[in-house]
Amino acid sequence: MNHASALLSVEHLVVEYRSGRLRGPKRVIDDVSLTIGAGETLGLVGESGSGKTTIGRAILGLAPVTSGRVVLDGTDISRLGRRERRDRAQGVQAIFQDPYSSLNPSMSIAEILVEPIREGTQAEKRRRVHELLDAVRLPSDAGRRQAREFSGGQRQRIAIARALALHPRLIVCDEPTSALDMSTQTRVLELLREIQQRTAVSYLFISHDLGVVRAMSDRTAVLLGGRVVEEGTADQVAGDPRHPYSKRLQMATPVADPVLQAQRRQERQALLREQAAAGVA
Known part of the structure; x- marks a missing residue:
């Protein structure tokens, strides 16, 4: 979707938290864009x-925005003051x-x-x-x-x-x-x-x-x-995931059939071993 036509546009969002005096900030959100x-x-x-x-x-x-934008209806709400944000919220x-x-x-x-x-x-x-x-x-x-x-x-x-x-x-x-x-x-x-x-x-x-x-x-x-x-x-x-991590999530999805659930569990464990051997996250 085009960012300009979106109701909400999250653009290159970065969120960092301080993890201690001697350590640098911990980046928990790294360059995320969504619409x-x-x-x-x-x-x-x-x-x-x-x-x-x-x-x-x-x-x-409710969380600090280190960099990037959160645009709602054309307004960057991540840069508003507390009162302005309350009104826009x-x-x-x-x-x-x-x-x-x-x-x-x-x-x-x-x-x-x-x-x-x-x-x-x-x-x-x-x-x-x-x-x-x-x-x-x-x-x-x-x-x-x-x-x-x-x-x-x-x-x-x-x-x-x-x-x-x-x-x-x-x-x-x-x-x-x-x-x-x-x-x-x-x-x-x-x-x-x-x-x-x-x-x-x-x-x-x-x-x-x-x-x-x-x-x-x-x-x-x-x-x-x-x-x-x-x-x-x-x-x-959900049906045809491309990334190895998405495939793991797919196999972790519970199903009503206990036989199919057991089969999925075995397939997921095999995939985890295969990905670990290949060094895939």
Whole structure:
């Protein structure tokens, strides 16, 4: 996709952290460029430590940008001051992995949902809370309860509702289903797809599971050691990966058939041995 036509354009992003007085900075994201179009889902996949969450945090303004640009709707949001970024941040929201820790346990669900809404009368805010609960298929009386009264899947629906509160153009979904069981995960993914069809919101969908990314994404980027090593359509990357690391991720994707799962495990172990002998990362 052309950077100029993208809703979000990450251009030559570098993120470094200081690792101590005597050591130089540690580079965790190294010259990453990505684009996301309006109404599109870009999957970002990699194992733990690959840097995928750091990219999401950099887009959200929660991680320092050492160099490069994060351009949203033509504005480099990585260079904005705190107040300017807060105003622009309405266009980018997040759904995190653990729905319970991301919800304030001392607040009712209605208070959580209405908190980011700055404008409107109390009646308008109450209507917005009802709209948000309806959008994620929760009853209207859920607003009177607290997060601890809900299951994990319901809490994630509440987190999705909060992300929708300010009508964002882009939502960073950071492992939003990895803490859920398989059936609940499927229902939450279906809800995210339904919301996208209805609102044309864009997603950056971050996961370690190539199968989940394939189910959600239009395009997929594979991250290894802070660098993109492969990018293509979701079907191509998951079905016919080119990079050795992408092939390992493909073989690590769980399948329902136990015989096929065991076969994949053996093939992955053989591939690891082959790649180690050849000195391939």
